[in-house]
Amino acid sequence: MSITMHLYYTGRHGSARQFAEEMERSNTADRIRAQAGNEQYEYFFSMSEPETVLLIDRWTDQKALDLHHASPMMQTIGALREKYDLHMRAERYVSDQKGIPASDDPFIRK
Numbered sequence: 001m002s003i004t005m006h007l008y009y010t011g012r013h014g015s016a017r018q019f020a021e022e023m024e025r026s027n028t029a030d031r032i033r034a035q036a037g038n039e040q041y042e043y044f045f046s047m048s049e050p051e052t053v054l055l056i057d058r059w060t061d062q063k064a065l066d067l068h069h070a071s072p073m074m075q076t077i078g079a080l081r082e083k084y085d086l087h088m089r090a091e092r093y094v095s096d097q098k099g100i101p102a103s104d105d106p107f108i109r110k
Contacts (some may be wrong), residue, residue: 001041002095003065007055007088015084016053019095024086028076035071037064 009016020071023029033041040058058066068074081088098106 001061001097003059003062003095004040004095005055005059005065006059006091006093007057008052008084008090009055009081010049010052010090011086012051012085014051016051016086019080019084019086020045020053020055022080023077026076028073032068032073035064035073036067037061037067067106 009019011019023043029041029043032038037059037060039060040056042056044054044056046052046054059068
């Protein structure tokens with residue numbers, strides 16, 4: 001079971017993108033990717049909402065996510081959120097253990 005978080009960072013005047021760029025440039029994102037239980041930590045840029053950046057953050061289980069939340073990197077992330085005056089909304093997903101059903105195959109070009 002994986003836990004996937006979609007974190008939408010919204011700012012003004014490009015601040016959300018600047019936040020994501022600083023997370024990458026400072027190697028904070030790489031340090032998070034190296035944490036035990038991290039399966040994905042990746043930023044995406046919206047075409048319909050240019051002031052919003054989506055972070056897809058996936059962990060093996062709740063314990064790994066809790067350890068991440070207790071890590072010193074959360075202070076770094078919090079400080080950068082403040083620096084760029086970002087507001088957030090979050091969505092949480094738990095993986096489907098059965099995977100993608102065969103009935104969806106015709107709609108997925110491989």
